[in-house]
Amino acid sequence: MGVLNHLSTLLLLLSLLPPALSHVVERFSDVTDCETFFLEGTTPNLPGILVGGTVQNQNRYKPICQKYKKTYRFATLYDMINRIPVFSAYTFSGKAVGRPSQSWMIEPQLENIKYQSDMKVDNKAVKNQAVDTDYKNNNLGLDRGHLFPCSYAPNDDTKRSTFTLTNAVPQASSFNRGSWKTMECRVRKALELNCKDYNNNNIKAYVVTGAVPSSSNTLNNRVNIPDLMWTAYCCYNSNLGQWVAQAHWGENQQEDKGKTLKPETLGALEKELNKIYNDGVKVFHDDCPRNVNVLEDERGRNLEAVEEVELGKKRVREGSGEGNGEGNIKMARASEELKDCDDEDGCDCDCDEK
Numbered sequence: 001m002g003v004l005n006h007l008s009t010l011l012l013l014l015s016l017l018p019p020a021l022s023h024v025v026e027r028f029s030d031v032t033d034c035e036t037f038f039l040e041g042t043t044p045n046l047p048g049i050l051v052g053g054t055v056q057n058q059n060r061y062k063p064i065c066q067k068y069k070k071t072y073r074f075a076t077l078y079d080m081i082n083r084i085p086v087f088s089a090y091t092f093s094g095k096a097v098g099r100p101s102q103s104w105m106i107e108p109q110l111e112n113i114k115y116q117s118d119m120k121v122d123n124k125a126v127k128n129q130a131v132d133t134d135y136k137n138n139n140l141g142l143d144r145g146h147l148f149p150c151s152y153a154p155n156d157d158t159k160r161s162t163f164t165l166t167n168a169v170p171q172a173s174s175f176n177r178g179s180w181k182t183m184e185c186r187v188r189k190a191l192e193l194n195c196k197d198y199n200n201n202n203i204k205a206y207v208v209t210g211a212v213p214s215s216s217n218t219l220n221n222r223v224n225i226p227d228l229m230w231t232a233y234c235c236y237n238s239n240l241g242q243w244v245a246q247a248h249w250g251e252n253q254q255e256d257k258g259k260t261l262k263p264e265t266l267g268a269l270e271k272e273l274n275k276i277y278n279d280g281v282k283v284f285h286d287d288c289p290r291n292v293n294v295l296e297d298e299r300g301r302n303l304e305a306v307e308e309v310e311l312g313k314k315r316v317r318e319g320s321g322e323g324n325g326e327g328n329i330k331m332a333r334a335s336e337e338l339k340d341c342d343d344e345d346g347c348d349c350d351c352d353e354k
Contacts, residue, residue, distance in 0.1 A: 023065040023072075024109040027053055033072040034065035037089045038285075039206040039234055045282040046273075049086060050077060061086065064107060066148075068161035074148045076166050079213070080110060080128040082224035084169045087210035088147035092191050092233070093154050094203045100156055102163045104132050104144065110166070130165045134220040138170075141254060142219060145171025145229070147209040149184050169211045169226050170219045174254045180229065183248050183261045187233065194244065195235030205235035208283055211252075212276055226252050228276075232269055234288035245288040267291045 028034050028043055035041045043053045055061045055077075064076045066088075074090035110128045135144050147167050153159040171180070195205035211226035219225055230249035237244045247269035248261045266283060267290030273281040 023067050024107065025063050025065055026055070026058065028063050028065065028075055029053055031065045031072065034075050037072075037075045037091055037206070039287065040285040042285040044087060044089070044208055044210075044284075045280060046086065047278045047280040049277070051280075062110060064109075064166055066161055066164065066167070069157050071157070073153075073158050073161040074167075076147070078107070078110070078129070078166050079224075082213045083128070083130045083134075083222060084211055084213065084224050084226060085147055085166055087208050088167050089206070089208045090148045090152070092152050092188070092195070092203065092205040092207055094192065095152060095188060096155050096159065098156075098159075099150060100159050100163075102160045104168075105164045106131065107164060107166045130168070130219075130223045132165070134223045135170065138219060140170075140219065140225075141173045142170040142225065143173045143176045144168040145176045145180075147211065148207075149209075151184065152188060152207070169229070169252075170223055171226075171229065172252055172254045174257070175229075175250065175252055178255055178257060179250055179259045179261045183231075183250075187231075187246070187248070190246075191233065191235065194237050194239065195233075196238040198236050198238060201238065205233045206284065207231065207233045212273075228252060230269060230273070232266055232283050234266070234284045243287050243289060244292065245284065245290075247283075265289075265291050 023031060023034070025031060025034070028038065029041060043050060045051055048056055049061055050056065055063060060079060060081050062078045062080060064078055065072050066074045066076055074088055076088045077086040078084075079086050106126060106129055111126055135142065144165065145168055146162055147169065148162050150159050150162045153162060191205045192203060195203055197204040209231040210229070212228040212230070213224040214227045217225040217227075228249060229252050230247065232245065232247035234243060234245040236242070245266040247264045247266050249264070249269060249272060250261045266288055270281045270283060270290065273283075
């Protein structure tokens with residue numbers, strides 16, 4: 001009877017294990033499925049943090065192969081001192097619409113938590129990462145800002161996997177819901193149009209999104225509030241028959257409505273990050289062009305110019321009719337204004353907020 005009782009207890013504990021048990025490793029290359037989130041298996045190079053795929057301080061920085069329901073979904077390098085991710089790396093293969101009803105999770109392996117039945121993020125034993133109470137009811141106007149956006153996930157389970165606080169940073173709400181959101185939506189449409197795997201013509205892009213920590217600005221005296229957020233993608237463009245890349249970055253601060261983020265080259269981003277991490281920053285494999293920024297639609301037209309023209313046309317249709325269409329189009333080009341993300345775009349704007 002004693003053996004049966006122990007067996008029953010063990011089975012009960014196993015049944016209570018959470019669906020999200022990520023894999024904390026020494027190197028991303030330790031897990032083959034995790035390595036696939038990086039182009040040619042090449043991880044970013046950040047001097048002093050991650051060099052040649054090797055973490056420079058294993059007591060502080062932890063590579064996490066983010067696993068949910070027995071499948072690896074994306075990869076994160078996590079900073080246990082600042083309690084925010086350095087970056088998350090993921091592949092984009094299309095999107096599923098909608099925000100799941102999903103509670104925020106933590107990573108038990110960072111805390112050596114055993115038999116944690118539901119990964120409650122308010123656990124007092126959590127020392128090396130942010131918890132939900134750090135973010136709740138803060139009076140600083142900060143959201144839990146995804147690095148791997150929920151709105152970029154191809155299915156419901158992958159969407160849910162992004163709701164781990166090892167994939168989030170304190171992000172100024174007007175920035176998260178303003179220029180950063182608009183950029184994410186616009187880039188996502190570009191990836192859908194331009195990034196096709198040359199082997200099977202399926203959508204595929206490699207994306208890395210990171211955060212640069214501040215020197216001393218914190219949330220709840222625990223979680224670093226980053227100064228800067230950045231993101232870049234690299235993919236094969238079947239229209240052009242070549243690899244293309246693009247980058248964006250922005251200051252993590254409250255902003256006025258209507259602000260936009262200018263698209264930049266991958267080389268410009270690496271130059272900007274070199275100022276912070278010292279020379280030697282490399283976000284992607286050498287296949288990705290550093291000084292070329294090309295975005296084209298399915299008809300080979302420059303996507304940014306097309307969007308600006310379409311925005312001008314829409315203003316003409318919706319406006320009072322004063323003036324001519326060409327004048328309004330020129331005004332749209334000059335303003336560099338981006339259309340707000342809405343249902344008409346098929347853009348799931350609310351997926352990543354808060």
